[in-house]
Amino acid sequence: MLPNNPIHSILSGDYPRSKALSVALVIVLVSLAFAPFLFPGSQPLNVAAKICVFVILVASYDLLLGYTGIVSFAHTMFYGIGGYGVAIAMYNFNAGWGALGLGVLAALVLAMLLALLIGLFSLRVRAIFFAMITLAVASAFAILASQLNEITGGEDGRSYRIPEMLRPAFRLFDEPVLGVMINGRILTYYLIFFAALILFLLALRVVNSPFGRVLQAIRENDFRAEALGYRVVVYRSIANCLSAGMATLAGVLMALWLRYTGPDTTLSFAIMIDILLMVVIGGMGTLYGAVLGATIFILAQNYLQVLMGQFSGMLEAAGIPLLPGLFHADRWLLWLGILFVLSVYFFPVGIVGKLRQMKS
Amino acid sequence: MPATPALETRDLTIRFGGHVAVNAVSCAFHPGTLTAIVGPNGAGKTTYFNLISGQLKATAGSVLLRGHDVSGLTASARTKRGMGRAFQLTNLFPNLTVMENVRLAVQSRAGAGLQLLQLWSHRRDLIEKADSLLESVKLLEKRNAMAGALPHGDQRKLEVALLLALEPDVFMFDEPTAGMSVDEVPTVLDLIHGIKARGDKTVLLVEHKMDVVRSLADRIIVLHNGTLVADGEPATVIASPVVQEAYLGISPEAAGQTMGEAAR
Numbered sequence: 001m002l003p004n005n006p007i008h009s010i011l012s013g014d015y016p017r018s019k020a021l022s023v024a025l026v027i028v029l030v031s032l033a034f035a036p037f038l039f040p041g042s043q044p045l046n047v048a049a050k051i052c053v054f055v056i057l058v059a060s061y062d063l064l065l066g067y068t069g070i071v072s073f074a075h076t077m078f079y080g081i082g083g084y085g086v087a088i089a090m091y092n093f094n095a096g097w098g099a100l101g102l103g104v105l106a107a108l109v110l111a112m113l114l115a116l117l118i119g120l121f122s123l124r125v126r127a128i129f130f131a132m133i134t135l136a137v138a139s140a141f142a143i144l145a146s147q148l149n150e151i152t153g154g155e156d157g158r159s160y161r162i163p164e165m166l167r168p169a170f171r172l173f174d175e176p177v178l179g180v181m182i183n184g185r186i187l188t189y190y191l192i193f194f195a196a197l198i199l200f201l202l203a204l205r206v207v208n209s210p211f212g213r214v215l216q217a218i219r220e221n222d223f224r225a226e227a228l229g230y231r232v233v234v235y236r237s238i239a240n241c242l243s244a245g246m247a248t249l250a251g252v253l254m255a256l257w258l259r260y261t262g263p264d265t266t267l268s269f270a271i272m273i274d275i276l277l278m279v280v281i282g283g284m285g286t287l288y289g290a291v292l293g294a295t296i297f298i299l300a301q302n303y304l305q306v307l308m309g310q311f312s313g314m315l316e317a318a319g320i321p322l323l324p325g326l327f328h329a330d331r332w333l334l335w336l337g338i339l340f341v342l343s344v345y346f347f348p349v350g351i352v353g354k355l356r357q358m359k360s
Numbered sequence: 361m362p363a364t365p366a367l368e369t370r371d372l373t374i375r376f377g378g379h380v381a382v383n384a385v386s387c388a389f390h391p392g393t394l395t396a397i398v399g400p401n402g403a404g405k406t407t408y409f410n411l412i413s414g415q416l417k418a419t420a421g422s423v424l425l426r427g428h429d430v431s432g433l434t435a436s437a438r439t440k441r442g443m444g445r446a447f448q449l450t451n452l453f454p455n456l457t458v459m460e461n462v463r464l465a466v467q468s469r470a471g472a473g474l475q476l477l478q479l480w481s482h483r484r485d486l487i488e489k490a491d492s493l494l495e496s497v498k499l500l501e502k503r504n505a506m507a508g509a510l511p512h513g514d515q516r517k518l519e520v521a522l523l524l525a526l527e528p529d530v531f532m533f534d535e536p537t538a539g540m541s542v543d544e545v546p547t548v549l550d551l552i553h554g555i556k557a558r559g560d561k562t563v564l565l566v567e568h569k570m571d572v573v574r575s576l577a578d579r580i581i582v583l584h585n586g587t588l589v590a591d592g593e594p595a596t597v598i599a600s601p602v603v604q605e606a607y608l609g610i611s612p613e614a615a616g617q618t619m620g621e622a623a624r
């Protein structure tokens with residue numbers, strides 16, 4: 001644990017502190033890093049890309065909820081701003097890198113300004129009031145996005161082209177690598193993967209910085225943090241802006257992957273609920289929780305239905321009554337719900353918290 | 361006596377609904393002095409501190425720090441200008457370690473809170489400073505325990521360490537030894553004595569134990585129902601009829617006895 005060793009610097013001294021957790025994290029990292037080769041096909045790659053994006057989205061939310069103790073419902077708004085930043089730039093200008101950069105920059109500026117404004121106006125008041133304000137602003141924004149047809153494409157959203165290198169038809173090499181053709185899709189995936197990795201490590205740095213400890217102090221006892229000389233509203237506002245910026249970038253990555261941005265994929269309240277669940281399942285106040293929470297949630301979302309269909313078929317073939325209906329693929333949401341209730345009940349400190357407890 | 365007091369309150373008043381908790385208290389505190397603030401429970405001592413350090417906004421009157429009016433400033437701004445406060449009801453960061461608690465105070469003093477990309481663990485200077493403070497309150501061996509899990513006496517000592525870490529010009533202690541075991545009390549009193557001995561610090565101490573007050577204070581002020589009712593040398597104030605009645609609510613002769621007992 002020499003402060004100068006590279007792992008220490010990369011992880012900002014924030015080790016998983018549990019063997020099981022380390023193993024789980026390495027499995028996730030390796031699976032995502034080699035996803036195009038390990039799990040060929042468009043559906044698995046789709047899931048892997050979504051996991052990368054949601055790790056960032058959930059980590060940025062945990063920066064607020066778990067580290068600073070701020071409850072916000074505006075997170076999907078910032079995610080949406082990132083998505084629409086890409087959509088509007090790509091739809092209205094040529095689909096080049098310059099336009100993309102401009103769209104990302106504009107989205108970041110808008111998101112962080114909005115976060116700052118909401119923060120300065122309402123972070124000094126009671127937490128519940130801040131939560132209400134974010135809910136109101138996010139709802140207003142969602143309505144605005146679906147009404148401003150000319151700009152956003154309204155309810156239908158926008159489909160657009162992205163820079164050529166990232167399009168499916170693009171080929172990096174003439175020959176396949178390890179049996180996989182490196183096309184624009186895979187390049188997009190790696191853009192997302194590395195962007196997510198860098199953002200995650202940056203966030204890990206921020207929460208383990210002097211600033212990050214002040215955020216935790218504010219979560220624990222904002223009154224005392226203020227008495228120690230920390231201007232709480234300033235720290236909360238900075239956290240709010242950072243978190244918003246990160247969510248915006250997650251939205252950008254998702255928009256590049258989907259080549260479509262609409263209210264349902266970015267602004268819907270259902271996504272907000274998903275984020276909340278992922279934070280809680282993974283464990284609040286630890287960024288590694290975002291990794292596990294997002295991975296497990298998205299895997300369940302995508303594969304539970306299939307698994308249940310097979311299971312139900314097996315039960316039916318075995319001639320067991322009643323149960324096949326209970327495990328019918330259409331009931332997957334019910335079972336997802338039950339899984340979450342159980343996981344929150346049995347791991348109130350999240351999976352990461354549980355794994356760390358098991359060690360001791 | 362120096363021209364400008366380190367701290368001064370002018371007609372400082374706060375009203376909670378109809379109840380006047382602090383009533384037009386005017387008082388000046390000079391560097392190098394330790395003033396004990398006494399008065400029965402509910403007299404307004406803690407509220408007076410809250411007004412001085414900015415936790416509460418005064419209904420009327422003002423607070424001056426080295427001659428500058430700080431009444432409009434937030435608590436954090438007053439702390440940055442040299443006020444420090446230890447709370448009567450322990451007020452820590454329960455799910456952070458003892459070490460992290462102190463270091464947060466050290467870091468505030470060093471103005472390092474807004475560093476986002478540096479590693480917390482890389483500021484050896486701040487960590488060493490925090491460790492030496494923990495040693496001075498005899499908590500070093502518990503540095504990695506969660507603050508919320510400490511026994512009451514240790515939490516009180518940690519509270520004192522947080523105040524020391526701020527290195528303020530004006531120290532405000534609110535019943536620092538209340539609820540401590542007998543063997544823990546001297547550690548804290550020695551520290552307070554050490555601050556006073558430096559000669560340039562201003563110390564305000566709310567304390568019930570009369571022996572402590574006698575041995576440490578240069579001056580006693582008495583609050584009763586939010587009003588300042590006595591102010592002067594310890595011996596004189598303790599002997600004054602107004603204190604005997606207002607503070608203890610008993611006759612002077614009996615008071616002498618009770619105080620003798622309390623001293624033990």
Ligand SMILES: Nc1ncnc2c1ncn2[C@@H]1O[C@H](COP(=O)(O)OP(=O)(O)O)[C@@H](O)[C@H]1O
Nearest residue numbers: 376379381399400401402403404405406407408
């Ligand atoms: N925030 C508040 N709201 C209403 N009343 C308060 C508040 N703070 C203190 N008081 C009242 O002010 C009086 C003085 O309290 P306090 O300053 O805590 O007394 P002391 O510290 O001398 O024991 C008490 O009657 C208390 O109930």
Ligand SMILES: [Mg+2]
Nearest residue numbers: 405406407448
């Ligand atoms: Mg009190």
